[in-house]
Amino acid sequence: MLAYTYVERGRFALLEKPIPTLKDSHDALVRVTLGSICTSDLHIKHGSVPRAVPGITVGHEMVGIVEQVGTDVHSVKPGDRVTVNVETFCGECFFCQHGYVNNCEDPDGGWALGCRIDGGQAEYVRVPHADQGLNRIPEGVTDEQALFVGDILATGFWAARISEIKPEDTVLIIGAGPTGICTLLCARLKHPQRIIVCEKSAERARFLRMHYPEVQVVSPEECKTYVQANSAHGGADVVIEVAGADDTFRLAWECARPNAIVTVVALYDRPQVLPLPDMYGKNLTFKTGGVDGCDCEEILRLIAEGQIDTTPLITHRFPLSEIEKAYHVFENRLDGVIKVAVIGKLG
Ligand SMILES: [Zn+2]
Numbered sequence: 031m032l033a034y035t036y037v038e039r040g041r042f043a044l045l046e047k048p049i050p051t052l053k054d055s056h057d058a059l060v061r062v063t064l065g066s067i068c069t070s071d072l073h074i075k076h077g078s079v080p081r082a083v084p085g086i087t088v089g090h091e092m093v094g095i096v097e098q099v100g101t102d103v104h105s106v107k108p109g110d111r112v113t114v115n116v117e118t119f120c121g122e123c124f125f126c127q128h129g130y131v132n133n134c135e136d137p138d139g140g141w142a143l144g145c146r147i148d149g150g151q152a153e154y155v156r157v158p159h160a161d162q163g164l165n166r167i168p169e170g171v172t173d174e175q176a177l178f179v180g181d182i183l184a185t186g187f188w189a190a191r192i193s194e195i196k197p198e199d200t201v202l203i204i205g206a207g208p209t210g211i212c213t214l215l216c217a218r219l220k221h222p223q224r225i226i227v228c229e230k231s232a233e234r235a236r237f238l239r240m241h242y243p244e245v246q247v248v249s250p251e252e253c254k255t256y257v258q259a260n261s262a263h264g265g266a267d268v269v270i271e272v273a274g275a276d277d278t279f280r281l282a283w284e285c286a287r288p289n290a291i292v293t294v295v296a297l298y299d300r301p302q303v304l305p306l307p308d309m310y311g312k313n314l315t316f317k318t319g320g321v322d323g324c325d326c327e328e329i330l331r332l333i334a335e336g337q338i339d340t341t342p343l344i345t346h347r348f349p350l351s352e353i354e355k356a357y358h359v360f361e362n363r364l365d366g367v368i369k370v371a372v373i374g375k376l377g
């Protein structure tokens with residue numbers, strides 16, 4: 031089968047590999063019908079994910095059809111259409127039991143697919159702990175509608191959930207890349223009084239204004255003044271930092287009102303400064319981390335009900351055989367790209 035592979039630092043290649051086989055009774059084999067490229071894939075390519083294993087098939091955003099299941103898999107069966115979770119988790123350890131599945135104690139726990147074990151920019155993928163890692167796609171929901179459920183949409187949903195958004199709140203979201211937009215879609219479901227999105231790129235600001243006219247869009251330069259003028263208590267009640275740029279962590283806590291919640295979803299290239307003397311008395315609550323991707327069933331229900339629609343994010347489509355081209359467009363942000371869909375094996 032075709033499998034896009036992390037060969038060495040700086041180089042991915044589309045290789046011919048054998049179709050994966052089940053290694054454990056909790057595994058499932060999924061035929062990938064649609065996949066995507068995530069910024070984390072680029073981080074692997076550029077060597078900034080030290081735990082990524084050379085030789086692995088990359089890709090951790092995908093949907094497909096179950097081909098085969100191990101004897102201990104009970105929640106899905108061959109023929110089911112499923113979303114694949116970016117995280118592998120056992121469902122049984124202390125962290126899984128408390129919903130902190132990102133920290134699952136299993137050796138493959140956390141982000142393993144397409145990083146430490148073979149992922150889904152391929153015709154087939156083996157999914158460990160399939161009862162946890164796969165969710166059935168409801169009837170009437172298309173592959174494109176479900177494509178981001180297991181990764182960036184799970185992240186946006188988790189970020190909105192832990193941010194404790196209330197109806198009277200002004201919510202500031204910093205960064206309108208794909209994950210920022212998913213965060214926006216999920217924050218909207220909490221019906222806060224106001225959502226302000228801070229985005230640097232004029233192209234992405236235009237996209238926001240076109241698709242989400244009720245949202246207020248500001249540039250980083252005007253953000254702090256704008257938020258102060260457009261919130262009830264001198265700053266945002268909730269700030270969700272999704273950008274991960276050089277100055278955005280500072281912007282996040284500066285735009286927060288006293289006693290606000292600041293949720294950091296962003297993954298930074300460098301350590302950030304937490305200047306406690308400057309923020310003394312502001313009494314902020316910081317929440318940080320990688321997604322606990324255990325809400326996929328609920329997210330799929332919301333998609334089926336028409337409450338979340340991420341399909342406008344898919345701006346480009348390529349067959350798996352042309353994945354090099356897809357990376358070129360995505361990595362260089364050509365042609366207004368937000369996300370690409372990579373069309374897999376259709377059966
Ligand atoms: Zn990702």
Ligand SMILES: [Zn+2]
Binds near residue numbers: 120122124125139
């Ligand atoms: Zn676990």
